[in-house]
Amino acid sequence: MISESVSRRRVLFAVAAAPLAVACTTEPPAPPPPDPLSALAAQARADAALAQTLTAVPAAAEIAKARETHARLLQAEVDRERPPLSSTAPPAPTAPPTPPDPLAALRTALDDAVRDASAVVAKLPAYRAGLVGSVAAGCASLREVLA
Amino acid sequence: MSVDAVQTALGTEHAALWTYGMVSAFLGNQAAAVAEGANAHRARRDATERWLRDKSATPNPPAAAYLPPAPVSDGPSALAALVAVEQDTCAAWRGVLERTDDAALRTTALEALTTAAVRATRWRKAAGTTPASITLPGVASG
Numbered sequence: 001m002i003s004e005s006v007s008r009r010r011v012l013f014a015v016a017a018a019p020l021a022v023a024c025t026t027e028p029p030a031p032p033p034p035d036p037l038s039a040l041a042a043q044a045r046a047d048a049a050l051a052q053t054l055t056a057v058p059a060a061a062e063i064a065k066a067r068e069t070h071a072r073l074l075q076a077e078v079d080r081e082r083p084p085l086s087s088t089a090p091p092a093p094t095a096p097p098t099p100p101d102p103l104a105a106l107r108t109a110l111d112d113a114v115r116d117a118s119a120v121v122a123k124l125p126a127y128r129a130g131l132v133g134s135v136a137a138g139c140a141s142l143r144e145v146l147a
Numbered sequence: 148m149s150v151d152a153v154q155t156a157l158g159t160e161h162a163a164l165w166t167y168g169m170v171s172a173f174l175g176n177q178a179a180a181v182a183e184g185a186n187a188h189r190a191r192r193d194a195t196e197r198w199l200r201d202k203s204a205t206p207n208p209p210a211a212a213y214l215p216p217a218p219v220s221d222g223p224s225a226l227a228a229l230v231a232v233e234q235d236t237c238a239a240w241r242g243v244l245e246r247t248d249d250a251a252l253r254t255t256a257l258e259a260l261t262t263a264a265v266r267a268t269r270w271r272k273a274a275g276t277t278p279a280s281i282t283l284p285g286v287a288s289g
Contacts, residue, residue: 059279062279118257130241142280
C-alpha cells in the first residue's frame with residue numbers, strides 16, 4: 001500500500017512538473033506576425049509621396065490627399081490594436097527616385113493598392129473589413145479619376 | 148445578422164435599378180453607361196435575392212417608387228441622383244463587409260462596394276464634380 005501511494009505521488013509530481021520543464025526549456029514565443037494593415041499604411045504613404053511629385057497632373061493633389069487620409073486611418077487602427085512602444089511617428093517615407101513615367105507609375109501603384117487591400121479584406125476580423133474595404137474601393141475610385 | 152445587412156443592400160440595389168430607369172430619359176447622350184450601370188445592378192439584385200433564398204430568408208420586394216435626394220428634371224440632376232444612389236449602395240455593402248465572416252459573402256460585398264464606387268466616380272466626373280474621387284466609399288463623410 002505504502003509503496004503504491006508513493007509511486008502515485010511521484011507520478012502526480014512528474015505529471016505536474018512536466019509542463020514546467022517544457023516551459024523552462026522551450027524558446028520564448030515568436031513575436032506576433034506584423035499587422036497586415038501596417039503594410040497597407042506604408043503603401044498609402046508611399047503613394048501619397050509619389051503623387052506629390054506629379055505637380056503637372058491636376059488629379060495628383062486629390063490622389064495625394066486621399067492616400068494621406070488612408071494612411072492616417074490605417075495607421076490609427078494599427079496603433080489602436082497594438083499601441084506603439086514609443087510615441088515616435090512612423091518613419092517618413094524616403095523620397096522615392098522619380099520614375100521615368102510618373103503617371104504610369106501612379107496608375108500601377110493604385111492598381112497594386114486596390115489588389116493588396118482587397119486581398120487583405122478576406123482575412124480580417126469583421127470590424128476591420130469595413131475600413132480596408134473602403135480603402136480598396138477608394139483606390140479604385142482614384143484609379144478611375146486617372147483613367 | 149448578416150441577413151439583415153444583405154436585405155439592406157438588396158434595398159439599395161432595388162433603389163439603384165429604379166433610379167437608373169428613371170434617369171435614362173435625361174441622359175440620352177450617355178445611354179451606354181446608363182445601361183451598363185443598370186445591368187450591373189440588375190445582376191447584383193438577382194444574385195443577392197438568390198443568396199437570401201439560400202439562407203431561407205424572403206428577399207424584401209422593391210418599393211413602388213423611390214425618392215431621390217433632389218428632384219430630377221434635367222441632365223445634371225439626373226447625374227446627382229445616380230451619384231447619390233451609388234453612394235448609398237457603397238454604404239450598404241460596406242455594412243455587409245462589417246457584419247460577416249463568410250469569405251464568399253465578403254468577396255461579393257467588396258466587389259459590390261468597389262464597382263459602385265467606380266460608377267459613382269464616373270458620374271461625378273461626368274457632372275464635373277471636384278474632387279471626382281471618393282476617398283472612403285461607404286462612409287457618410289467620405
